[in-house]
Amino acid sequence: MAETDSKRATLNDVAQAVGVSSQTVSRVVNGHPYVSDETRRRVQDAIRKLGYRPNRAARSLATQRTCMLGIVTFGIDHYGPAQMVTHVERTARARGYGVTLSAIRALTPHEIRAALDALGGSVVDGLVLITPVTGLSAADIEALCGHIPFVQIDTELGANVPSIVIDQHFGSRLVTQYLIDLGHRALCEISGPLNWYGAQARHESWLKTLHRAGLTPGLSVEGDWTAEGGFRAALRLLDEGAVFSGLVVGNDQMALGAIRALRERGLRVPEDVSVVGFDDIPEAAYFEPPLTTVCQNFAALGEQSVEYLVSLIDNPLTPVHQRVLRPQLIERHSACPPRQGAFFLEGEIALSRRSEEAD
Amino acid sequence: MAETDSKRATLNDVAQAVGVSSQTVSRVVNGHPYVSDETRRRVQDAIRKLGYRPNRAARSLATQRTCMLGIVTFGIDHYGPAQMVTHVERTARARGYGVTLSAIRALTPHEIRAALDALGGSVVDGLVLITPVTGLSAADIEALCGHIPFVQIDTELGANVPSIVIDQHFGSRLVTQYLIDLGHRALCEISGPLNWYGAQARHESWLKTLHRAGLTPGLSVEGDWTAEGGFRAALRLLDEGAVFSGLVVGNDQMALGAIRALRERGLRVPEDVSVVGFDDIPEAAYFEPPLTTVCQNFAALGEQSVEYLVSLIDNPLTPVHQRVLRPQLIERHSACPPRQGAFFLEGEIALSRRSEEAD
DNA sequence: TGATATGATGTTAGCGCTAGCAGAATGATT
DNA sequence: AATCATTCTGCTAGCGCTAACATCATATCA
Numbered sequence: 001m002a003e004t005d006s007k008r009a010t011l012n013d014v015a016q017a018v019g020v021s022s023q024t025v026s027r028v029v030n031g032h033p034y035v036s037d038e039t040r041r042r043v044q045d046a047i048r049k050l051g052y053r054p055n056r057a058a059r060s061l062a063t064q065r066t067c068m069l070g071i072v073t074f075g076i077d078h079y080g081p082a083q084m085v086t087h088v089e090r091t092a093r094a095r096g097y098g099v100t101l102s103a104i105r106a107l108t109p110h111e112i113r114a115a116l117d118a119l120g121g122s123v124v125d126g127l128v129l130i131t132p133v134t135g136l137s138a139a140d141i142e143a144l145c146g147h148i149p150f151v152q153i154d155t156e157l158g159a160n161v162p163s164i165v166i167d168q169h170f171g172s173r174l175v176t177q178y179l180i181d182l183g184h185r186a187l188c189e190i191s192g193p194l195n196w197y198g199a200q201a202r203h204e205s206w207l208k209t210l211h212r213a214g215l216t217p218g219l220s221v222e223g224d225w226t227a228e229g230g231f232r233a234a235l236r237l238l239d240e241g242a243v244f245s246g247l248v249v250g251n252d253q254m255a256l257g258a259i260r261a262l263r264e265r266g267l268r269v270p271e272d273v274s275v276v277g278f279d280d281i282p283e284a285a286y287f288e289p290p291l292t293t294v295c296q297n298f299a300a301l302g303e304q305s306v307e308y309l310v311s312l313i314d315n316p317l318t319p320v321h322q323r324v325l326r327p328q329l330i331e332r333h334s335a336c337p338p339r340q341g342a343f344f345l346e347g348e349i350a351l352s353r354r355s356e357e358a359d
Numbered sequence: 360m361a362e363t364d365s366k367r368a369t370l371n372d373v374a375q376a377v378g379v380s381s382q383t384v385s386r387v388v389n390g391h392p393y394v395s396d397e398t399r400r401r402v403q404d405a406i407r408k409l410g411y412r413p414n415r416a417a418r419s420l421a422t423q424r425t426c427m428l429g430i431v432t433f434g435i436d437h438y439g440p441a442q443m444v445t446h447v448e449r450t451a452r453a454r455g456y457g458v459t460l461s462a463i464r465a466l467t468p469h470e471i472r473a474a475l476d477a478l479g480g481s482v483v484d485g486l487v488l489i490t491p492v493t494g495l496s497a498a499d500i501e502a503l504c505g506h507i508p509f510v511q512i513d514t515e516l517g518a519n520v521p522s523i524v525i526d527q528h529f530g531s532r533l534v535t536q537y538l539i540d541l542g543h544r545a546l547c548e549i550s551g552p553l554n555w556y557g558a559q560a561r562h563e564s565w566l567k568t569l570h571r572a573g574l575t576p577g578l579s580v581e582g583d584w585t586a587e588g589g590f591r592a593a594l595r596l597l598d599e600g601a602v603f604s605g606l607v608v609g610n611d612q613m614a615l616g617a618i619r620a621l622r623e624r625g626l627r628v629p630e631d632v633s634v635v636g637f638d639d640i641p642e643a644a645y646f647e648p649p650l651t652t653v654c655q656n657f658a659a660l661g662e663q664s665v666e667y668l669v670s671l672i673d674n675p676l677t678p679v680h681q682r683v684l685r686p687q688l689i690e691r692h693s694a695c696p697p698r699q700g701a702f703f704l705e706g707e708i709a710l711s712r713r714s715e716e717a718d
Numbered sequence: 719t720g721a722t723a724t725g726a727t728g729t730t731a732g733c734g735c736t737a738g739c740a741g742a743a744t745g746a747t748t
Numbered sequence: 749a750a751t752c753a754t755t756c757t758g759c760t761a762g763c764g765c766t767a768a769c770a771t772c773a774t775a776t777c778a
Contacts, residue, residue: 008505008506010763010764010765011764011765011766012764012765020727020728021727021728021729022728022764022765022766023727023728023729023765023766023767024726024727024728026765026766027726027727030766033725033726034724034725034726034727035725035726035727036725036726036727039726039727051505053476053505054764054765055420055763055764055765056416056482057415057416057417057419057420057425057482057763057764057765058416058420058733058763058764058765058766059764059765059766060416060733060765061414061416061417061420061732061733061734061735061763061764061765061766062732062733062764062765062766062767063733063765063766063767064733066416068459068482071460076445076448077445082441082445085460086435086436086441086462089435089460089461089462090462090464093461093462093477098459098461098477098478098482099459099460100427100457100458100459100460101444101448101458101459101460102448102452102457103445103448103449103452105449117412118452118457119457123415123416123427123457146367146410146412147367226641227641227642227644227645228641228644228645230645231645253641253642256642256645256646257645259645259647260645260647260649263647282585282586282587282612283586283612283615283616283642285586285587286586286587286589286590286615286616286618286619287615287647288618288619288622288646288647290619369733369734369735370734370735370736371734371735379757379758380757380758380759381734381735381736381758382735382736382737382757382758382759383756383757383758385735385736386736386756386757389736392755392756393754393755393756393757394755394756394757395755395756395757398756398757413734413735414733414734414735416733416734416735417733417734417735417736417763418734418735418736419735419763420733420734420735420736420762420763420764420765421734421735421736421737421762421763422735422736422737422763423763
């Protein structure tokens with residue numbers, strides 16, 4: 001196998017070993033035609049014997065392509081972004097691209113610029129931006145990316161940039177209407193951080209769906225996507241005297257925390273309060289009770305974004321569009337019809353505050 | 360900002376704009392001394408005006424360094440590996456390195472070779488290998504990496520390769536002994552896939568700890584790290600007639616599934632069966648009941664591996680060692696002393712099969 | 719037989735950058 | 749005034765590869 005040479009073998013080393021020009025070796029490596037079978041075989045032998053591997057930097061310099069995609073992601077600690085990264089990587093590799101990862105922890109322009117700088121200097125042929133959060137305009141993004149083609153994932157619905165998004169409005173309508181159809185009239189919400197597009201969209205559609213049904217929305221508290229945040233948010237809801245038989249939670253982890261909080265306050269799920277989540281994380285089916293939630297197809301998101309990006313790289317004139325994926329309701333056992341007279345009389349319209357004020 | 364030139368600006372463009380040689384611009388870009396303040400200022404202005412960014416490929420070619428680390432990871436869909444990736448990335452960036460990610464889905468030499476090929480051709484200065492799984496010898500790894508310095512994470516304890524590992528034996532002893540100390544005498548196990556070093560180590564130490572305490576290990580069933588796998592494994596345990604008051608589970612997700620299975624069979628946790636997990640995922644505290652588990656410091660793992668790798672890059676003669684981190688028991692509420700006479704009489708030694716055979 | 723296609727190779731130049739050396743200018747020292 | 753060190757700048761080469769063209773041999777056709 002690999003020679004014990006101190007230096008890595010180069011194209012030229014291989015060429016000399018075989019007695020051909022380096023160009024011929026290059027042709028073999030890149031699978032070009034017009035190399036005789038005999039030569040090809042001998043070159044391949046030498047490549048193996050010398051342990052030759054093409055130098056990507058040199059190739060990039062010559063071809064102006066890197067066969068690398070950059071992933072810039074915010075919120076990689078959360079389930080959604082992490083899933084997206086995984087699936088983007090998988091698809092990119094299947095398409096012959098490597099990926100380089102740049103996770104940003106804070107949403108400062110400085111951090112973002114640093115992330116892009118790390119990727120911008122001709123290290124990547126294209127960028128997948130996982131930007132689930134407000135704060136950067138489309139113009140900002142375009143300015144930062146420069147001439148590098150990019151696709152955004154999980155960004156603002158309706159934005160006029162190359163992007164693939166999940167219709168969070170639809171998902172929110174789905175669960176909210178589901179609870180309404182079950183007979184719930186008093187709904188509260190634990191939303192994700194409202195500077196996330198998805199959280200915002202879910203919140204808005206939660207409101208709108210209730211209004212359309214002629215119901216008054218109950219309290220909505222902002223969580224932080226974590227179980228702990230959900231726990232605290234639910235406690236706050238209860239402490240503020242909110243009265244509700246249905247609770248729409250921005251993701252499954254927060255739903256888990258919320259359920260625990262409800263239980264600690266003596267409320268049973270779903271008998272006293274129906275709880276629904278978002279994401280359908282693999283554990284959701286094994287929560288107590290198994291969680292009714294909304295499933296998002298992250299695999300499709302990853303695949304389609306890479307496909308789109310690759311077509312953008314191959315042909316920069318590919319028209320700009322936003323592809324919208326629809327999530328799907330997964331019915332399990334954390335929601336059921338409300339018990340009569342539990343918290344409120346049948347037909348009574350939901351109140352966001354209990355009449356008998358806090359103790 | 361960036362000019363609307365069709366082409367990206369190069370060092371030479373900047374040099375011409377200022378009227379100096381490209382070398383001087385290079386000095387400014389790289390912060391070398393011996394550039395007059397006046398010149399430096401003018402160059403920096405021009406850089407900004409032209410939107411110049413150094414071409415990494417060209418720089419790599421000239422310097423033979425890429426300032427990139429490669430992460431090759433198996434099992435990125437699981438909590439541990441995903442956490443490691445996140446923390447490696449974070450630390451690498453703090454140290455001035457970018458990371459390129461190569462996730463392998465199957466443990467075939469072919470997949471691994473492909474992953475390394477994608478990274479090997481002078482794209483990275485060093486490799487972090489997340490290889491939690493058996494199948495590759497240290498020699499294989501060294502052969503595959505060639506001359507590129509590497510550090511393994513989460514590999515075999517005691518292996519003589521540059522590596523950072525968590526002492527899974529210790530962790531397993533911790534929980535197992537904990538249950539024994541609580542008074543449990545009949546313990547079963549749901550292990551992770553036994554081709555994972557961690558799962559293997561935990562399994563072995565589970566056995567050893569029981570033996571040392573003079574107890575006969577109950578049944579051990581292999582899971583797949585997922586909640587669903589834990590669910591099915593627990594069901595199998597029950598179906599095979601295992602009798603136990605304590606259950607050691609290989610990770611938190613499987614513990615979640617197991618708890619659900621136990622509950623569906625009418626067993627309460629922890630009153631009838633104490634369950635302990637591994638990992639301390641952020642949700643574990645909000646499980647029903649809150650899960651007693653073992654916390655692993657993935658952040659330290661990521662940090663130390665990158666630090667080690669960087670020192671290996673800077674000085675190839677850095678001595679080879681394995682750094683071992685110790686996990687920590689997190690007591691919550693999924694384990695308590697066994698009830699007397701629930702499944703077995705006090706003092707009775709655990710049987711791995713019930714006397715009255717399956718129905 | 720000469721003209722034309724086509725397969726198989728080599729030659730040349732250059733991608734954008736940095737290392738290393740070679741100056742040139744300035745000031746300090748003999 | 750000659751010598752030396754110090755600060756600044758430019759020149760040249762080359763990192764390893766590929767695109768584009770040039771070359772040469774062989775096969776095909778009129």
